[in-house]
Amino acid sequence: MNLGWLSIFRLGLVQMGLGAIVVMTTSTLNRLMVVELALPAVLPGLLVALHYGIQITRPNWGFLSDQGGHRTRWIIGGIVILAVGAMLAAAAIPLFESSFWLGLALSILAYALIGLGAGASGTSLLALLATATAPHRRPAAATITWLMMIFGIAVTAASVGAFLDPYSHALLLRIVGIVTSGAVLMTVLAVWGIERGVKAGPPPEPMPFREGLAEIWSETKARHFTIFVFLSMSAYFMQELILEPYAGLVFGFTPGESTSLSGAQNGGVFVGMLIVGIAATGFRFGSLRSWVVAGCLGSAGALTIISLIGQLSIAGLVPAVMLLGLFNGMFAVAAIGSMMALAGEGREAREGTRMGLWGAAQAIAAGFGGLLGAAAVDLLRQTIDTPQAFASVFILEAALFVAAAVMASKIISNRAYQTGRAIMPGE
Known part of the structure; x- marks a missing residue:
C-alpha cells in the first residue's frame, strides 16, 4: 500500500521539526557569534560547514534504507541526535565568553552531532517518501513536505526573533530547549506506525555500498543532476551565514x-x-525546468538589489530579502x-x-557555499568598506x-516534467 495524503502530511511534520531546529543553528547562533561575541564570520562558517560536511554520509543512510528498511528508527534516532546537538551548540555561546577554546570544542561536538542527526533523519525520511509514494504523487508529496519544512523554519525564526529580545544567554537556552523538545515529540x-502500513517493494540485490553507489553514479541522468545540485545549492546557501550579520553591521538590526x-x-x-506547487501540479502551468530557471534568475536579481541598497544606505532590506x-x-x-x-528512474529499488x-x-x-561566503566577507572587509565587502x-x-539557470536549461527535460511527473515508457 502506498502512502496516502494524510501520511504524507504526517511525514511533512518531520520536515517541519528538522527545519525548526536547523534554522536556529544556522541563523540565530551564527548572528550571536559574529555580532554579540565579535568572532570572525569564518568561525560559524566552519562550524556550519562541518555539519554539512558530515552529511556526506547521506548515501550510506539511503543505501541502508534500500537494503534493510526500518526507516522509522533512523528518523526518530536522527531527530534526537539533532536536538542534542542544537542544545550543545546553544550552550557553547555563553561558554565562549569565559573560555574560547572550551566553547570551540563544545561547538565542534555539537555541530558534528547536528550533521549526523540531520543526515540520518532527513535521508531516511526522503527514502521512505521516494519508495512508498505512488509515482504520480511524488512531485506533490515533495511540494507538501518542503512547504511544511519552510513553514517550520519561518515560524521558528519569527517566533525566536520575537521572544529573544531583550537577549540573554539563559533566555536563549530556554527557547532552544522548547523548540528541540517540541520537534522530537512531534x-x-x-511517524509512529506509518512504515508498518506501507507495502515494501522487492529488496535490491545485495551488494557492497561502494558498488551500489558506483552503479548509481554510472547513470548519466543521476550524475548530471548531482552536478547541477552542487552548483545551484552553492549559490543558494552562500548568503546563509552572512545575511544576518549584514543586517546587523550595515543596517543596525538588533538580534x-x-x-x-x-x-x-x-x-x-x-x-x-x-x-x-499550485501552478505546476494543480494547473499544470509551466514546466518544472522553466520554474527552476525563473527561480535562479529571479534570485540573482534580488541579490543584486540587496547589494545595492547596502552601498546606497537606503531602506528596503526586508522586502528585498522577502523577494529573494x-x-x-x-x-x-x-x-x-x-x-x-528522477529518484524512481534507472535501476529499481535504489531510490534511497x-x-x-x-x-x-x-x-x-x-x-x-556558506563557508565561501563567510570567508570572502572576512577577507574583503580587511581591504574595502563593510557594505562593499558584503x-x-x-x-x-x-x-x-x-x-x-544555464545548466538547468540544458539538463532538465522540458517535456519529461511538464506535468510534474516523469514520462513513462510508451507515453
Missing part, C-alpha cells in the same frame, strides 16, 4: 530583528514554493520535484541511494545562480 507522533529577517526570507520561500526568498522557493520546489521524479547522493551533494554545497559576495552569488 516527530515521534508523526531579534535580524532573526525575524530570516523569518521574512523563509516566509518568501514558502510563498514561492506554494506558487509553483520568493525566487529561492520557486527554484527549490521545482528542483525538488525534478529530484523526486539516489536521494542520498543528491542529499550529499546538497550538503557539501551548503557547507562550501555586496561583492552577493554579486558572486548572483553570478552562480545565473550559471545554474
Whole structure:
C-alpha cells in the first residue's frame, strides 16, 4: 500500500521539526557569534560547514534504507541526535565568553552531532517518501513536505526573533530547549506506525555500498543532476551565514530583528514554493525546468538589489530579502520535484541511494557555499568598506545562480516534467 495524503502530511511534520531546529543553528547562533561575541564570520562558517560536511554520509543512510528498511528508527534516532546537538551548540555561546577554546570544542561536538542527526533523519525520511509514494504523487508529496519544512523554519525564526529580545544567554537556552523538545515529540507522533502500513517493494540485490553507489553514479541522468545540485545549492546557501550579520553591521538590526529577517526570507520561500506547487501540479502551468530557471534568475536579481541598497544606505532590506526568498522557493520546489521524479528512474529499488547522493551533494554545497561566503566577507572587509565587502559576495552569488539557470536549461527535460511527473515508457 502506498502512502496516502494524510501520511504524507504526517511525514511533512518531520520536515517541519528538522527545519525548526536547523534554522536556529544556522541563523540565530551564527548572528550571536559574529555580532554579540565579535568572532570572525569564518568561525560559524566552519562550524556550519562541518555539519554539512558530515552529511556526506547521506548515501550510506539511503543505501541502508534500500537494503534493510526500518526507516522509522533512523528518523526518530536522527531527530534526537539533532536536538542534542542544537542544545550543545546553544550552550557553547555563553561558554565562549569565559573560555574560547572550551566553547570551540563544545561547538565542534555539537555541530558534528547536528550533521549526523540531520543526515540520518532527513535521508531516511526522503527514502521512505521516494519508495512508498505512488509515482504520480511524488512531485506533490515533495511540494507538501518542503512547504511544511519552510513553514517550520519561518515560524521558528519569527517566533525566536520575537521572544529573544531583550537577549540573554539563559533566555536563549530556554527557547532552544522548547523548540528541540517540541520537534522530537512531534516527530515521534508523526511517524509512529506509518512504515508498518506501507507495502515494501522487492529488496535490491545485495551488494557492497561502494558498488551500489558506483552503479548509481554510472547513470548519466543521476550524475548530471548531482552536478547541477552542487552548483545551484552553492549559490543558494552562500548568503546563509552572512545575511544576518549584514543586517546587523550595515543596517543596525538588533538580534531579534535580524532573526525575524530570516523569518521574512523563509516566509518568501514558502510563498514561492506554494506558487509553483499550485501552478505546476494543480494547473499544470509551466514546466518544472522553466520554474527552476525563473527561480535562479529571479534570485540573482534580488541579490543584486540587496547589494545595492547596502552601498546606497537606503531602506528596503526586508522586502528585498522577502523577494529573494520568493525566487529561492520557486527554484527549490521545482528542483525538488525534478529530484523526486528522477529518484524512481534507472535501476529499481535504489531510490534511497539516489536521494542520498543528491542529499550529499546538497550538503557539501551548503557547507562550501556558506563557508565561501563567510570567508570572502572576512577577507574583503580587511581591504574595502563593510557594505562593499558584503555586496561583492552577493554579486558572486548572483553570478552562480545565473550559471545554474544555464545548466538547468540544458539538463532538465522540458517535456519529461511538464506535468510534474516523469514520462513513462510508451507515453
